[in-house]
Amino acid sequence: MHKQPRQHRLLMGIPPWILLGAVVVLLPIFAFIAVENIHRQKEQGTRLLLEKGAALIRSFEAGARTGMGMGWSNFRLQTLLSETAQQPDIDYIIVADTEGAILAHNRQDRIGDIHGGDLDLRAVSQSESVHWRIVAEPNGHKTFEVYRKFAPAGGSGMQHGRMMGMMGRMIGRRWQQGQTEQKDGRALIEPEALNIFVGLDMTAIESAREADTRHFLFMVFILLLIGFSGIILLFFFQSYRATRASLSRIKAFSDTLVENMPIGLIAVDTKRRVASMNYVAGSVLGLSETDATGSDIGHILPVQFQHQLDALEKEGRLDEREIEITVDDGRIIPLEISGTSLNDENGESLGYVLLFKDLTEVKxxxxxxxxxxxxxxxxxxxxxxxxxxxxxxxxxxxxxxxxxxxxxxxxxxxxxxxxxxxxxxxxxxxxxxxxxxxRPIAVSKKPTPIKSLIEDSIKLIQQQADGKNIAIDTEIADSVVSAELDPDKINQVLLNLYLNAIESMDAGGMLSISLVKDNVKKRIEIRIADTGSGIREDNLAHVFDPYFTTKSSGTGLGLAIAHKIVEGHNGEIYPESRPGEGTTFIVSLPIR
The missing domain is CATH 1.10.287 (Helix Hairpins)
Known part of the structure; x- marks a missing residue:
């Protein structure tokens, strides 16, 4: 039921110009070959019959010459002619004069009749060439006639006279050497002016020629079919190569697309085995694509996935829903999962595809x-x-x-x-x-010399730092000139960070302040580092929370306000710290 449309599409896929081009190119070539072959066969048949007729004439002349030498009677010469004419494929043998009167015939009842009246027999008798023609009888039978001058003896005139005299007596005439008599008001020709005609049956050779022609035409048809098929196969081969190259590109594109999708993808076949898995799916589930491919999902995927696949098999599709899975290391990962079934053009199931996204960050x-x-x-x-x-x-x-x-x-x-x-x-x-x-942060940006801003802010805390035996080290890149910011707000942020750093170094230490420029990202980065007690790792995520503080006298709002100011500048502020080694706060701000 479904194979017929595919075959129809296959045939319809052949461009009409391919078929027309094959016919235009191949048909004239094979037609020319066929015509040439038929013409060549006809010439060969004509040459064969001509050679056979000429050989028969020579043979009869030789027999006649031998009979003359042995003194044969007229009867024996007639017998020689009749027996020679009884050979296969010989219709008749005729000896006639230049006016067409038959002097000798294998059928004696034809002696005296006229033959070859439409020919210039006198010119024939004077030529040594062999001539031929095709004679069509009233019944449609065709005879290949070979004729030329009849010369049974190539010697003296006496020998010719004797031969002519014998021929004359065969038809009731009396020949005289060198002269003729009158009979029925018609002058007899000279003895030398005789022609011989050999009629050959063309039936066998025509049948053989027709058979050869049919065979050749059949072979031409086969060769034409082979050539036509070859062109079509060449087209199919080229189409196959182009299709294969296109499929390779599509496969490479789809593989790259699947591999670089920002969501996890797992393809499962009808036997519930993993057919394919992309990198994201493997990283979320902690699986290797090589190890997972071909494995039963019950052995490698969490049980929650199996439940979703059961629902997918039952409903045919799986709308987006949120689930939580437990992976091998005990972590619980929230996922958003959806799926669909894969079917071929006949509606047969090929498997299922599950798409899922890690919602950990979203959550x-x-x-x-x-x-x-x-x-x-x-x-x-x-x-x-x-x-x-x-x-x-x-x-x-x-x-x-x-x-x-x-x-x-x-x-x-x-x-x-x-x-x-x-x-x-x-x-x-x-x-x-x-x-x-x-209240919302109101930022009034203006071009501000960054180096001057930092140096002025350091002067405000210099006395406190000296009082606690804290050295201040600054490293400001010369390439940083100015930036679009609110100097009062940024100064408030810097003072808050300086004071926190000073308070963390009760026994003295080093306060390092550096400024660098990122030309690629078009940002400046201010680093404020101390050698104080540091911040515990579990407290790093809360340092910007309101009212969070580790100091006995702090309000817990200083860093929260600093964070809000930096965000108002479309910037970022984050800490790096190791307990006992110190803390570094990085403030990243756009130049414009």
Whole structure:
């Protein structure tokens, strides 16, 4: 049922110009060969009959000459002619004069009749050449006639006269040497003017020629068919090569596409064996493509995959859904999986394809978004609370200052009032930081000399560094001239990082500040490194969280605000740290 359309497409795939070109090229060639061969066979047949007729004439002349020498009678000469004519394929043997009168014939009833009246017999009798023609009888029978001058004796005129006299007596005439008599008002020709005709049956040679022609035409047809088939096969071979090259390119493209897909792909055959697997699938599942190919999925794939394949076999397709799988090392990986069945053109199943994507990063981002949303809500709440707190704080600080001035003579009251003022100031700083963190960052960019900005910021913390025996080392590339940024905001970020670094080096150390330019990415990179106590690995992911701090007196908002400022510049800030060896904060900012 389905093979017929494929064959039809195969035949329809042959361009008509191929068929027409094959006919135009091959048909004239083989037609010319056929015509040439038929003509050559005809010439060969004519030459063969001509040679046979000439040989018979020579043979009869030799017999006649021998009979003359032995003194044969007229009867014996007639017998020689009749017996010679009885050979196969001989229709007749005739001896006639120049006017066509038959002097001798293998059929005696024809003696005296006229033969060859349409020929110039006198010219024939005077020529030594052998002539031929084809005589068509009324019944349609064709005879190949060979004729020439009859010369039974090549000697003296006396011998010719004797031969002519014998011929004359065969038909009731009397020949005289050198002269003739009158009979029925017609002058007899001279003895030398006789012609001989040999009629050969063409039936056998015509049959052989027709058979050869049919055989040759059959061979021409076979050769034409072979040539035609050869051209078609050549076309098919060229098409096959082109198709194979095209398929190779398509396969290379599809293999490259599958291998470099950003999602995992597993192809399974109808026996639930892995037919193909790309790199992403192998990396997610911790499998090698070489080891997995050909293996049963029940032995290498998580059981959750087998459940999805069961659903795919049942439903024919698998819409996108999220699942969690457990790999060999015990990790639980969230995946988004979908699948479909593979069928050939006849609808027969070839297998199934499963596509899946690792949602670990997506899930992490979702958690981060949810966390950020919660923090934003808390920030908005904190901002509202901060506004409500700041007014009472002003009153508390005012009363504390009043009591401190009023009770100057009471040391305990003075100390209590000072503590109140100090704590109110600290709480006011926390509220200020909280408000700054809660409100959107407003960045006013302008061309800023980076080297001057860093050198000025270092001067602000130089005294604190010297007080803790901390050396400051700077390395600023000369190629860095300026960048588009908000100098006040970036200065706030740098001061926060400097102060954190100084506070981490209680016993002194080295504060290193470097500036490099990345011409490829069009960015500058500021590195602030210390030789302090470092940050534990489990705390690195939280250093930019609001209110996260490892210091007893910190608010936990400094790095969160710094992170927000850097993000406002479309930049990045991240730490590198090893406990006991120090910490490096990298600030990456676009030049423009």
């Amino acid at each position: 992490t981002l979702r958690d981060e978004i949810e966390r950020s949303q919660r923090l934003a809500t808390v920030g908005r709440l904190a901002a509202g609370v901060a506004h409500e707190i700041r007014n009472p704080l002003s009153s508390i600080k005012g009363f504390a200052t009043y009591f401190k001035e009023r009770y100057r003579d009471v040391p305990e009251d003075q100390q209590t009032a000072g503590i109140m003022i100090k704590e109110v100031d600290r709480l006011n700083r926390v509220v200020s930081h909280l408000l700054e963190f809660a």
